[in-house]
Amino acid sequence: MSRPQSEAEYLARLVPASVSATSSRRTVLKGALGAGAALGGAGLLAACGGSSSGGTDATAGASGSAAATGGEVTFGSNASDEIPKKVVQALADAFKASTGTTMKVNTQDHNTFQENINNYLQGKPDDVYTWFAGYRMRFFASKGLAGDVSDVWKNLTGFTDGFKSASTGDDGKQYFVPSSYYPWAVFYRKSVWAEKGYQVPKTLDELKTLGAQMQKDKLVPIAFGDKDGWPAMGTFDLLNMRINGYQFHIDLMAHKVAWDDAKVQKVFSTWAELLPLHQSDPLGRTWQEAAQAVQNKKAGMYVLGLFVTQEMTANLDDVDFFTFPEIDSTIGSDALDAPIDGFMKAAKPKDDARANALLTWLGSKEAGTVLTKTDPTTLVASSEVDTSGYTALQKKSAELVGSAKNIAQFLDRDTRPDFASTVMIPAIQEFLKNPKDVQGLCKSIEGQAKTIFTS
Amino acid sequence: MTVGGSDLPVVNPATVAKAPAGGSHKGAPRGGRVRRLTGNDRIVVFTMVIVPLFLTMVFVVLPAIASVVLSFASWDGIGGISTIKWVGFENYKNIATNYPPFWPAIRHNVLWLVVLFFLATPLGMFFAVILDKNIRFSRFYQTPIYLPVVLSLALIGFIWQLQYSRDFGLINAILQFLGLQEPDEAIDWFGDPDIAIWAALAASAWRHAGYIMLLYLAGLKGVDPSLREAASVDGANEVKTFFSIVFPVLRPINIIVVVITVIESLRAFDLVWIINRGRTGLELISALVTTNVVGEASRIGFGSALATIMLAISLVFITIYLATIFKEEEQ
Numbered sequence: 115m116s117r118p119q120s121e122a123e124y125l126a127r128l129v130p131a132s133v134s135a136t137s138s139r140r141t142v143l144k145g146a147l148g149a150g151a152a153l154g155g156a157g158l159l160a161a162c163g164g165s166s167s168g169g170t171d172a173t174a175g176a177s178g179s180a181a182a183t184g185g186e187v188t189f190g191s192n193a194s195d196e197i198p199k200k201v202v203q204a205l206a207d208a209f210k211a212s213t214g215t216t217m218k219v220n221t222q223d224h225n226t227f228q229e230n231i232n233n234y235l236q237g238k239p240d241d242v243y244t245w246f247a248g249y250r251m252r253f254f255a256s257k258g259l260a261g262d263v264s265d266v267w268k269n270l271t272g273f274t275d276g277f278k279s280a281s282t283g284d285d286g287k288q289y290f291v292p293s294s295y296y297p298w299a300v301f302y303r304k305s306v307w308a309e310k311g312y313q314v315p316k317t318l319d320e321l322k323t324l325g326a327q328m329q330k331d332k333l334v335p336i337a338f339g340d341k342d343g344w345p346a347m348g349t350f351d352l353l354n355m356r357i358n359g360y361q362f363h364i365d366l367m368a369h370k371v372a373w374d375d376a377k378v379q380k381v382f383s384t385w386a387e388l389l390p391l392h393q394s395d396p397l398g399r400t401w402q403e404a405a406q407a408v409q410n411k412k413a414g415m416y417v418l419g420l421f422v423t424q425e426m427t428a429n430l431d432d433v434d435f436f437t438f439p440e441i442d443s444t445i446g447s448d449a450l451d452a453p454i455d456g457f458m459k460a461a462k463p464k465d466d467a468r469a470n471a472l473l474t475w476l477g478s479k480e481a482g483t484v485l486t487k488t489d490p491t492t493l494v495a496s497s498e499v500d501t502s503g504y505t506a507l508q509k510k511s512a513e514l515v516g517s518a519k520n521i522a523q524f525l526d527r528d529t530r531p532d533f534a535s536t537v538m539i540p541a542i543q544e545f546l547k548n549p550k551d552v553q554g555l556c557k558s559i560e561g562q563a564k565t566i567f568t569s
Numbered sequence: 570m571t572v573g574g575s576d577l578p579v580v581n582p583a584t585v586a587k588a589p590a591g592g593s594h595k596g597a598p599r600g601g602r603v604r605r606l607t608g609n610d611r612i613v614v615f616t617m618v619i620v621p622l623f624l625t626m627v628f629v630v631l632p633a634i635a636s637v638v639l640s641f642a643s644w645d646g647i648g649g650i651s652t653i654k655w656v657g658f659e660n661y662k663n664i665a666t667n668y669p670p671f672w673p674a675i676r677h678n679v680l681w682l683v684v685l686f687f688l689a690t691p692l693g694m695f696f697a698v699i700l701d702k703n704i705r706f707s708r709f710y711q712t713p714i715y716l717p718v719v720l721s722l723a724l725i726g727f728i729w730q731l732q733y734s735r736d737f738g739l740i741n742a743i744l745q746f747l748g749l750q751e752p753d754e755a756i757d758w759f760g761d762p763d764i765a766i767w768a769a770l771a772a773s774a775w776r777h778a779g780y781i782m783l784l785y786l787a788g789l790k791g792v793d794p795s796l797r798e799a800a801s802v803d804g805a806n807e808v809k810t811f812f813s814i815v816f817p818v819l820r821p822i823n824i825i826v827v828v829i830t831v832i833e834s835l836r837a838f839d840l841v842w843i844i845n846r847g848r849t850g851l852e853l854i855s856a857l858v859t860t861n862v863v864g865e866a867s868r869i870g871f872g873s874a875l876a877t878i879m880l881a882i883s884l885v886f887i888t889i890y891l892a893t894i895f896k897e898e899e900q
Contacts, residue, residue: 229863232646257647341760341845394753397849398735398760406736532645532868536861540670543849547762561667565659566868 186216187468190234190243192227204488209475215468235259241463242472247280247454248523249367249530251290254458255283261459264288266470270477272496276521280454291457291477292495294485296420297515298348298451298524299435303426306333306411307434314436318356318384321439325391328414337413338392339404340546343539346396347525349417350542351451354381356441360449360520367529369567373560379552384441386549396546419453420493420511433507437514449520453527454495530566537562633880640874646867653870660874671875674852677766678882681773681853682834689774690830693781698811700782701789715783717776726843729772733758762850769851773840777833781826788822789815824894831886835879854879 193202199221206217220240227234227244234243235254245251254260260283267278267288281290306312310331315321325335340346355363358377365371366378393404393413405425407413416422417438426433440447457476463469475481482499493511494501501512515521526534541559545552606614640660644653664671696714700707717725732739735757744750758768792815800810816823838855841847847856854875861872 232867236647259647343846343848395735395755395757395760397762397845398733398757398765403734403736532861536868536871540848544669547849558667558669562663565663565667 184214185465185468186218187242187465187472188218188220188240189472190227190240191219191221192224192244194221194223194227201485201488204484205476205481208480208484209472212480213471213475215471217472235461239460241460241465241469242457242476243460245290245456245458246523246527247290247292247456248527250523250527251281251458252283253530255285255287255289259461260289261461261463261466261469262287262289263291263459263470263473266291266459266473266477269474272477272479272482272498274497274516276515276518277454277495280521280523281456289458291473292454293456293476293481295452295454295493295495295515295521297493297511297518298352298417298419299437299511299514300415300417301408301422301433301435302415303408303411303429303432304434305432306414312414315439317439318441322388322391324414325388329391333411334393334407334413335391335415336388336393337404337407337416338396339399339401340396340543341398341400343535343543344524344526345401345404345418346542346546347534347538348419348451349385350381351522351525352417352438353385353441354378355449355520355522356438356445356447357381357384359445360522363449363522364528367525369529369533369563373563374553374556379556382545382549382552382555385545386552389546389549397543419451420507423507430505430507435507435510435514446519448518449522450514450518451524452515452518452521453524454521456495533563533566537566636873636876636880639870640877642870642873644869646869656870660871661878663871664874664878670848670852670857673850674847674854674857677851677853678835678837680766681770681837682831684770684774685777685830685834689777690781690826692774693778694785694826696778696782697785697789700786711782711786715779718779718783720776722776722839723843725772725776726840729768729840730759730844733768735760759844759851760849765845765850769841769844773837777830780829780833784826784829785819785822788819792818828890831890835883835886854882 189202189206191199191202193199202219202221206219209215209217218240222230231245231254236259245254251260264287267281270291273281273292277292278288281288281292283289302312310327310333312324312327313320315324328335338346351363354366357380358366362371362377366373366375371377393399393407396404401418401422402425404413405416405418405422408416408422409426409429420435423430423433437447437450457473459469459473477496479496479498482494482496486494486499486501486503493508493515497516501509504512522528525538529538537559541555545555548555639653641655641657642653643656643659700711700714704710720728730738735741735755738758740758741750741755745752745755750756756764759765796814796818797810800814805813836855837853838847838859841851841853841856842859845851846860847853858872858875858879861868861875
């Protein structure tokens, strides 16, 4: 089982086949057109933006200038699965309806898109394409393979500062327009907790006490699976941000701090204290199997992304979550991993004005509405979008991320991919095998990090 | 990459020296050193040498050389050749001293070879010998043994995951059903690094034995029955007949079996990649190469160095093999 690579992909898995089968193309279209009509089209938004800043008129896009209406703009999409594909099609239809410009979609298989991204961006990429926030975005921006969209951002009104900083490259310019996201948290079944009278832990000590109680109650306190190598990174991220704070996470990911720093060792040693509360033998277990332990009421809680609920669709109403408890009161618990998916622009788009127009539109309330209407389980990034149709879980997820002071992406999205996959996955798995030698482990990570980050 | 027909060297019949009249090779003096080929023969020979040579150069030799060259570089695959930084033996040094998965990978590759060679291959040959006995329902037995060879390795990996899953796998379920195992003591087949390699080897041997069985069975069917009759008239028992008569007669097949076993164990990759991307206990050089080279921000130089090491190991076996073959040819 592969990890859902985009939020749309993992959300697509949440939709039961029966639901997705009934949402025909026509209803999608109707919804999209309805949304467009209700808002008076993107022209309204763009007009607002255009009037605020004279310099952006040329790129404001849909403000009615001849350059940006009609014609076509190419869109490289990794949305190869059914539901994400529908979302992209609905976006294309709505964009055409409101601006008259055709969004020509080139869909590639999701994994192929990702593995070929180097070649894709160095070749002739589409003007606008799907990608992820974080280092994965900043890396290509710093290599000159992504287009500056700072002008587009002058017209975007629906994003919090958290989203803006997640869209900003190393040079302070924006290179990314967010679309959707999902938070990482601690998930549990309400019925189990109500039956045993468990309370949501606010601190690490409370978490440990709760874990001990669960063990007495013959429950595995924390379900755990790391066969795929990445799920445990989520636990590492949360522990690191609770112990050392968000800025340390960012510095560590950029290798501005050494991996054998005492602060990193503290993350691992704290984790080692918690490991007895985790489900044993995680290295042979996929996250889906671990989620089954929670679903079958054998485990009390599970640290994972919102996509964990796709393994619990039968009891979705019974699923709840809380943010990972505070460890250091001076650090608090207002940072979390919430990977963001969105769109980027080619470094040299064939049609810059239309590419900007499309990106402006994709960041608009209208596009966000199309997204939520087409895929009712999406957490939409724009705060302007009407989210009254959200499920309780979606609402709570949105509130959690909205109240977060800092949003990290994820270990493998915030650092160099070569470091994450060739060093961190084996290192964390080694730690789970042998949690005792934290010092040796950190030294080994740092030794490898040095060679990679200096290359 | 264009390897179209137009790129291939074609010999114009008109320019080829005419063979002397009546100079077909039939008419050439027997045992003579000079063999004259007709124009057509020359074209055929020339094409048959040049085309494979060209393809080998383009697809095998040049990439191999490129890998060796790149193994001295540090490059993320972005930008032109000018962005390549040359670092000497840095990659090799890092692999040996600063890359924890490397030495386990070497051990696993060797173990893979040893197990396939001494367990799976003899097992496959044994199956073939048994099935060659014309026992009843031999076709019925043959099918399940050969079946895994037909299945893709991706599918095999998936099948074995279902067997080996710690919480939901068939093997642990059976053990627990038989009361041999408590649920909390379930064996973590693919997660425990000491067990994972054996679990994967069992899956690999399962497939390899079927492959060898089929090859060997085909060979056994071709053994002249009169040889066996003669042996049994001379009073040799089954075992003796096999080792003294049949096995030596099957020398060409034996060589193929050895070569295939070595190749299979060196290129063992698909299975571990499907299981867990060649991590925790299933490290193989080939999987490490893939992890480092394929993907978003690739470590081209580092991965190439790993590939070069794999090439060197392969060359050892290939050299031994070729040396043996040539030696025997001379005799």
